[in-house]
Amino acid sequence: MEQSPKRKHSSLIHELIQGKELAKQLGNLLVSSSPSSHEANELLVDKILSSYEKALTMLNWGSIVGEAKTTSATMMDSHCSFTNGGSPKSEVVDRELDHKAVLKKRKTMPRWTEQVKICSRTGLEGSLDDGYSWRKYGQKDILGAKFPRGYYRCTHRNVQGCLATKQVQRSDEDPTTIEVTYRGRHTCTQAKYLNKAFPSNIKMGLGENQFHNDETNQPIKEKIQETPVGIFAFETEHRVKTEELEIKEDTFPWFSFPSQSNGSENEDILPESTFENHFTESFSPAFISPATSESNPFCLSACYLNSTELLCQQIQTSESDITETFSAPTSVTNSPILDLDIFLHKGDFDTDFPFNNPDFFSSFELPCTST
DNA sequence: ACCATTTGACCCAG
DNA sequence: CTGGGTCAAATGGT
Numbered sequence: 001m002e003q004s005p006k007r008k009h010s011s012l013i014h015e016l017i018q019g020k021e022l023a024k025q026l027g028n029l030l031v032s033s034s035p036s037s038h039e040a041n042e043l044l045v046d047k048i049l050s051s052y053e054k055a056l057t058m059l060n061w062g063s064i065v066g067e068a069k070t071t072s073a074t075m076m077d078s079h080c081s082f083t084n085g086g087s088p089k090s091e092v093v094d095r096e097l098d099h100k101a102v103l104k105k106r107k108t109m110p111r112w113t114e115q116v117k118i119c120s121r122t123g124l125e126g127s128l129d130d131g132y133s134w135r136k137y138g139q140k141d142i143l144g145a146k147f148p149r150g151y152y153r154c155t156h157r158n159v160q161g162c163l164a165t166k167q168v169q170r171s172d173e174d175p176t177t178i179e180v181t182y183r184g185r186h187t188c189t190q191a192k193y194l195n196k197a198f199p200s201n202i203k204m205g206l207g208e209n210q211f212h213n214d215e216t217n218q219p220i221k222e223k224i225q226e227t228p229v230g231i232f233a234f235e236t237e238h239r240v241k242t243e244e245l246e247i248k249e250d251t252f253p254w255f256s257f258p259s260q261s262n263g264s265e266n267e268d269i270l271p272e273s274t275f276e277n278h279f280t281e282s283f284s285p286a287f288i289s290p291a292t293s294e295s296n297p298f299c300l301s302a303c304y305l306n307s308t309e310l311l312c313q314q315i316q317t318s319e320s321d322i323t324e325t326f327s328a329p330t331s332v333t334n335s336p337i338l339d340l341d342i343f344l345h346k347g348d349f350d351t352d353f354p355f356n357n358p359d360f361f362s363s364f365e366l367p368c369t370s371t
Numbered sequence: 372a373c374c375a376t377t378t379g380a381c382c383c384a385g
Numbered sequence: 386c387t388g389g390g391t392c393a394a395a396t397g398g399t
Contacts, residue, residue, distance in 0.1 A: 136376060138391060151390070155375095167390090 109163070109184035115171070116178050132186060134166065146172050154188055162188035 133155035141148045147170035154162040164186040171177040 135374095137393090139377075140389065140391095143388065149389085153391090165390095 111181060111183045113179055113181045116180055117176060130166075130180075130182075132164070142169065145169065147175075154186060156188035160188040162186050164188075 134152035135155045135157075136150060136152050138151035139148050140151070149167055149169040152166045152168065154164040156162045157164075164182070164184045166183065167179075167181040169179050169181075171179060
């Protein structure tokens with residue numbers, strides 16, 4: 001299938017870099033044409049560039065996700081601990097051992113945090129959906145925190161031994177921001193088939209007290225399983241910041257989240273070999289575990305789309321309108337996501353990667369074009 | 372009936 | 386001992 005992965009990778013990188021350059025040019029243009037909003041323009045440019053930087057980074061990150069093949073010792077071990085058999089008598093002992101092993105594994109699991117901006121004005125918020133099915137297993141009041149912390153684990157944990165978990169907590173300083181801390185990567189099948197499910201599960205009019213329940217993705221679970229194809233999800237929220245917390249070197253030595261301003265680092269962390277090994281897996285129709293990147297592919301789209309969104313925001317200063325546009329269930333079929341889906345499944349990034357095509361973004365039904 | 376969420380209890384590392 | 390994280394029975398929704 002992958003006829004020339006290396007070439008595709010290079011091409012993709014080329015496109016990303018080109019897009020980045022275009023963003024720079026756009027920035028220059030905006031600055032020169034509207035001096036009155038100089039700062040705003042600069043901010044816009046910064047955001048766009050940041051998104052591109054992230055996209056590049058995520059691609060690299062996601063490139064490792066072909067975990068089923070490459071195996072992360074940590075995750076595989078933990079997975080096996082769930083599936084191995086044993087005599088009835090030793091079962092209890094095994095379970096205890098497994099339990100301890102799991103706890104130990106969890107401590108060494110990669111952990112990272114995403115700060116997600118939600119839309120508060122309209123009561124809409126991003127689904128915070130990262131494309132996975134999560135099941136809430138606990139909630140705790142955290143000392144010194146205004147809001148409780150929600151604990152979620154992968155829905156398929158019992159069946160497939162997927163140990164991925166996440167914690168969701170609303171920010172004290174900015175209630176419109178929540179911090180999602182992921183732990184471990186998905187080893188379940190959804191990690192292979194799912195990219196980022198479309199926010200069909202976006203909740204409407206969520207109340208404060210419901211807040212911590214919003215992260216469950218149950219509504220999309222069936223869709224994910226029914227459609228083992230890449231459907232890029234669109235993030236209605238802004239993942240304004242991604243922060244690596246504890247990445248064990250022995251687990252993900254290459255795993256890195258450069259700061260948004262340090263673009264130079266990206267080139268260094270985009271080893272061709274990494275793409276060679278994993279990139280095509282991530283973008284093949286057999287799609288992938290966004291797990292770690294928990295989102296590589298999806299993050300790519302999110303970054304690009306967010307760039308567009310940011311642009312529109314800058315123009316319209318209306319974040320909520322955009323959110324509505326992309327979160328309305330009825331708009332799903334007309335959403336850009338499908339476009340992404342289509343191009344993704346063409347399978348040839350050399351020719352179909354559309355981000356350098358001006359029509360690509362203009363084809364989106366962004367509110368900035370309809371107002 | 373099944374499944375997800377809630378919530379108090381429990382475990383354990385610091 | 387304390388607080389974060391997890392478990393599991395109870396509860397609720399479909």
